[in-house]
Every structure is written in structure tokens, then in C-alpha cells.
Amino acid sequence: MSSNPLLQRNQTVFINGEWRDGGGAAPLSVVNPSNGEIITQVPTGGAGDVEAAAAAAAAAFGPWKATPSTTRAGYLRAIAKGLAARHDQLVNVQMTVSGKPQMESEIDVGDAIACFEYYAGLADGLDAAQDAPVSHAGGDHMGRVRHEPVGPVGMIVPWNFPLVTSAWKLAPALAAGCTAVMKTSEMTPLIELAYGDIAVEIGLPAGVINIVTGGADVGIAISAAPEFRKVSFTGSNMVGALVMQAVSKRCLPIALELGGKSPIIVTEDADLDTALDCVLGGVFYNAGQMCSATSRLMVHESLEAKLIEGLAERAKGMRVSSPFDEGCEMGPITTRAQFTKIREYLDGARADGLTCVAGGDALADGPGNFIAPTIYRNVPHDNRIWREEVFGPVLATTTFRSDEEAIRIANDTHYGLVGSVVCADPARGNALCDGIEAGQIWYNTPQIVYPDSAWGGFKASGIGRELGPWGLSGFQGVKHVTSPM
Template identity: 35%
Template sequence: MYINGEMVPGLSGRTIKSDDPFKGEPWAVVPDGNNADVDAAVAAARQAFDSGPWSRMTAMERARLLRKLGDIIARDAEELARCECRDNGKLYREMLGQWQYLPEWFYYYAGMGDKLQGSTIPSDRPNFFIYTRHEPIGVVGAVTPWNSPGLLLIFKLAAGLAAGCTFVVKPSEFTSVSTLELAKRLEEAGFPPGVFNVVTGQGSIGAHLVEHPDIDKIAFTGATETGKRIAASAAKNLTRVSLELGGKSPNVIFDDADIEVAVNGAIAGIFGATGQTCMAGSRLLVQKNIYDRVVEHLVKRTQTIKLGDPMAESTELGPVANEPQFAKVMEYIDIAKAEGATCAYGGQRDPELGGNFIQPTIFTGVHNGMRIAQEEVFGPILAVIPFENEEEAIAIANDTRFGLAAAVWTQNVHRAHRVAHQLNAGTVWINAYRVVSYAAPFGGFKESGLGRENGVEAIKEFTETKSVFVELSGEVRDPFRLG
């Protein structure tokens, strides 16, 4: 683990093997921590925040460290990408592009930390000067998932460090390696001990982190039901929370869309990253008069998707990341068939590769009441749903407890904006899918979460606003009068 600037073993001495999903065998070993490890990490982060060198740094000094970290990550993008491919089976070319892009988060927030300006407030009393300060919220407990551990940590880390917070990170037990590798880069960049700490192990230590009285904020990405439990646990200490949770995102194709472009977007939306993304476009809504044509094009393109070694440049779909998730996805395939959906393509473990490989799967004959259309599968499973007109498309799209992302495919500029404004989702793409930026807020409506990551809004998630009243006259005032 990484605690107070040092790589240390877990106090229990236990370890966890991290399996390579492609090879089906262990490739790394990490400590299986316990609550005492969490306590040590939180104590280090608390000391660094309260009285360590970090607590005395100016925003400009923090910015220099963030820029240096960005440079180091850019230098080591290939190595970090390989780590994540081995841990979760995602395509190397996708991970490489991701890690090459992630330095921009640190550059962006390096330029923002020294602009957390308060404001002066016109006073209703002539003898008072009033102003505000935005101060770092404190020690952040970041709990990250297995699907994109580096990306989803940096969504939190760059803004939080720029604000002046310190961190204790609990990565998924399936994918801890890239987070530990990132810790080495923070040390190289010159971040003081205790600013960034990593504890690895089973979910129970994550629960201890969430309930820890010395944690000021929890930043979590993961399943909605887990997020609800975290919010309830954090409430015991009134710990602040931001939650980026699940989705069942609608990808809406109207009859005036460029079908080839829209189908390509549908493929990217659901089969990119083997469907293991919270923003996956797992519901494809298609206008009835082009439904058959779209399904035909979709099946034809899906048949050409190449499954294989994630490290190979030609591979387009890797394995499901771990055995529990593989079992869950296969269960949903059975559920969809039992509910009467038609499997237009795929629907089974790949017969050639075996292991955790599931064929990219398309279900037609789906209505929005089916479980396959309402519950997050988190795998390469697409439900195709017809609609009659714009009004029905919006109704179907919004008929979900989630609200993370959505897309509209149309060449009608009026319809594009009209529909985008009516979709209940934190991110809406027009004639595109699965695009994020450090500059654009990301987060969900409804049960897809609380708070925002990225953009100007994100840094405020890591601050508290303080009002300061300065009495100017120096007069002795009535102590029993307000104001």
C-alpha cells in the first residue's frame, strides 16, 4: 500500500491476487488491508492537511506540483495503460489514449486552483466589511471501481488536490495496480507525504473508510445500490458525499439521421470498453420506420467485431473484467430471453476464446418495461426499442430511475436541441457518444448520482465557503443585540 509517502505491506500480512482477465491467471499481488491500515492512512492524510507542508502551500505552489505530475503521467502513459489492460482486460489502444489524455486534467486544475476567489459582499451595515473564502474541505476518501480506475480517480483527484485537499484512496480489489503506480508518480512529482494514500483490500475496508470520523468527504464511483449505502453510512458523521453512479442511457436515433454514422455511434456506446461503463448506451431507441434498417446495419457491423487479446491493435472487444461480472452478464442474457426478447446476435460465451469473453449481444423485440431495459447490466448487451414519434421517444428515454447520459441522432438542428433539453440526463450528446472532457461537468440526474466531476463546478465540490465579517468602527456594541 502507499501510506504517508511509503510503500508498505498490509498489517494483516494477507494478500490478494489480481487476475489478468485475458489470460485467466494472476499477474500481480497486492495487500489485503484491514481497518487498521485505513486508520493509518487517514491519520497520515489528516496530519498532512492540518499541519504538514501541504497545509502551508499556496495555490500557486500546488499548481506547480500538478503540472509536474501531468508531465510524468504523459511520459509514463504506456506503462500505466499496460497496467490497466492487465488488470481489467480493456483494450490497450483505448487505455493508451486515455492515459495520454489524463495529464490535461492536472494542467486544467493547476490553472484553476489559484482562481478560487471569494467575493466581497455589500453590507447592510456601514460598519461591517464582509467577504467570503473558499477553503479546502479536508480529507477525502475516494472509492473507485474496477472498470476505469485511473480515469475515475483522476476525475476526483485533480480537482481535489487543486483545492488543497488530501486523499485516501480505496481502489477495487480487482484493479489496484494502476492506482499504486500513480502513487509513485505523485511521490516523484514532489507531493509531500500523507497528501495521497492508497489502501487496498476487500470491500469491508471501504465501508470503514466511509464511516471514519476523520474523513470530511467521500467521492465514490460505482453501482447505484452501493452508492445509496455509502450515502447512508456517511450521513452518520454528516460527511459530504459526491456519487457518480449507474446508468441505463438511451441512444435515440430519429428517421432523418445518417444511419451509418448513428449505427457506428451505437456500437461505440455499448460495445466500447466491453459495455463496462456507467455511461454505456445500453438502450437503443429507433424510430419505427427505420427500425429494420438500423437493426440490419447494426447486426452486420457487430458480426465483424474482433474479440481477442486486449494488447493487440486489431482487437475491438476484450473480455469481461472478472468472474462475478461475467456471471452477472450471462444471467441478464437468460433474463432477457425469458422475458421474450429476441437475440438478434450473440448471446453466449464466445465459443473460440472461452474464458470471460461474451459475444457482443443485440436484443430486439424489447419494450421498456423489461428488466433488460431498466436494470444496469454493465456488459456488451444492447436492447433495441422502437418508438413512433418524438414525444414517445422522450417518454421512453426518461422512463428510467437513472439519468446519467443520453444521445440524439438527427440532422434536424431544431429537433436536436429540443430533444436534448427534454432528456433527463447529466450529459447529452448530439450525433456523438461517449465523449468526455476535463472542462465539461459530468454526473447524473435521479439515481445516477449526486454532484459533478470535471469542469469549473468540480473544484467547488472539494471546498467549503466561509463568510467573514469585519467590524470597522472599533466601537463597543450592545452584547445582547444581534448585528
């Protein structure tokens, strides 16, 4: 693993097209979650580096905005090719630092590549679509509409899907004509540094992409930098509220992709194998470290016993291990802090007397962050396991008798990011999908997210949308020019 050059970095600050020594106070320890060993220590940046990066992004914005959109598309395709050329190394980083099984790591890298390719396609047509005419009915004037980049953007990305979430932000921002300064997660700081390497390799104009690795001080500086005209954040609601508060002082646009406590509804006529796949994948993929985890199961009471039996059997049989072990189906929790938090939830569930049909604790005491796939049956709806985002491989279940009851239970949450429905009757299934208050719903399919879909939530799950044309429009402003006929 140490032979991977992406795992060893002497510089982690990329500003104005150059790698630099950062001004951070202390290095970050990058830890292997499978065994607790320190992989490497990397230097960091600080608030001064954010200041320099923001200035570089501001200086680069005018020329980048004026660059033909087809040329910008070419750079995005080159970034995608750069990621593809590093495919095996990037997969190795995900497996080593994040603890993701190989299949999941490969999906992450493929997702990032596809995202840049998709937004390259959208960028191809941006200039041609400018100045769309508007006929003002009954007036003596005409109008034209332009969609222009909002400006330099600050970006803060999380640790649970590094590379993926950054691609979701960088690709549409660059396509639109924005420049960016990105803070990588202090927990998983390495993989996104590949963007800097690729920027140099393809001759991306200096200042278009800037990266500052560091801790909370870097995030605070990005939230406060006066050069930014928008801030995009993915992470917890607690930190998102702080970012929003900081940005609100300047009344700037903000995008927040936050938490979830999402429902999955399984009706009595559902195909059992499909239901098992959707429920298990929705809560145990990435060891449950997903804002989109469908961690609340609502199953019709007539199917409940059979479904719970199947879920418990499969959960108990899952291979939980280092992602480098043959047959690994679920890896460790990425950070020790999150591992400890999940164990506190499990201790609380035990104290509350919840019925645990699978898992319920760490696999063994030791340096690895391994939690057993856990299922609690018939959880009271006021219990923490039911209401709070555990961010781990923990499923809470309940039953329903009518579709109206299922929808009521599903929507009884402060969150509204995603939802799932497993139902044999298409009309009924789609009616249930329409009833769930969330931004992304999967019907009779495990969670899959395409670059041209929409990503974002209702209620406390965030502000704005990523992916698809909506992700592009989030980095654009609408300009209307009115003139005489």
C-alpha cells in the first residue's frame, strides 16, 4: 500500500497552479481504519493559505469566465481522463484510508469520472444557449437572457465520500465558468489532491482549482473569505449551521447538503429478494456512513416476520473485515470518533431494551473500527435510534397497516433527503413515492445516483441541488437584458 504515491504527500496546498508548503500549525495523521495504524502524516494549510487561494481564484475568474464553454468542456474531459489514468491508485486510497470494499471504491472513482464527463457535455452547449430571446407580450421592448457564473466559490467536502462529493461540486462549477477553492476533509485529506496533480498535467489555467488541506480553521476561513460569491458545503447539520451563519453575514448564496434519517417502505406484495437487497444496501453500504442511508424500515405487518428473518440472516452472514481481505462485504467505520459515537448509540439501545435481531456492538475490542451490521426490531418512534442520524450500519424497523400510516411515519422526521419504496403494484408504489417528502426516491431498486439526476433534500436536509442541470444552475446567475424593439 505504501508504494502508492497518492498516499505520501509532502505538500497538500495547491494554489495558483503550484504545490506549496502550507502554513498550518500541525500535520494531520492519516489513519488506516482497519487496524488503527498511521499511514502517513501530511502537512496542512491555514487561514493565510485560504486568503492566498481565494485571491488566486478571484484573479483567475475573469479569464476563466471568458474562456469559451467548449474549451472549458475540454478541460473537464481532460480531468476525467486524468482520474481514469489513476483509477487503480485512487481505488487503493479509498480502500486504505476510508475502509471501503473494493467494489464500493471502484464505484466512487467511476462516479467522479462520469460526473466530469457529464458536465463537459453540458458545458459544450452553454455559449450557444446564451442570449435566448424573450418577447415581452404587449410591450415595446424585447429581452434576452444570459446564464453567467456566480464567481469564485468556496467548497467544503466531507470524509464519507471523498472524491465523489468534490466531483459533484467542482465539475459543474468549472463548467459554469466559476473558479474554486476546496477544503478537503481532515479525516480523508489525500484522494482529492489528485485534482491538483491533474490540473498541472493538463495545463488548467492557474487559480481555477485551488486546494487547502487543514482543520476547522481552514473551513472557518473559507466561510468568511470576502472573495467568494458562494459557499458549497456537504457535511453534518451542526457544522452546516455554522457555515450558514458565517456566510449569512455577507448575504451570499449557499448550498448545503446535510443529513438524513430516511425511510424505506416495503408493502405486503413486495418481491422479497428485491426488498432484502434494497433494505440491506440502503443501510449497510459504506458501513452506513451515508446521509442517504434508509435507516428507518416501515414494513407491512403481514410481511414483517418473513422480511425481518431474512434481513437478520443476511446481516449475520455479512463478511465485515479489512477491504483488502478476500470476500469483504463491509469495511470498518472510517474514523475512530464516528466508531465511538456509533457504539454510544448501541449502548443506549441496549439500555433502552430495544429488540436486537442482528449485531448490536463492535465485532471485537481492538484497533480496527469494525461495527457489526445491526438491526433493531419494532423500535419506538420516540427512540434516538429511530429519530437521530446514527451514521453507521444500524437499521431500525417498524410496521404499518395502511399506506396512509406508512407515509405518515415516513414523513415524521426533521429530515427529507431520500426515501425508498418496494412494492409490486406500480400505481401504488409510485403513489407512495409521491407521498414521501424527500428529494430523491428509489422505487424497486437499490440506491443508485446518476450524474444527470438531482441530489438534495427538503426540510433540514439542506439547501439547493447537486447533479444534473440543477447542479450546474446552482453555480449560475440569471441575467435579463431589456432593450427597445
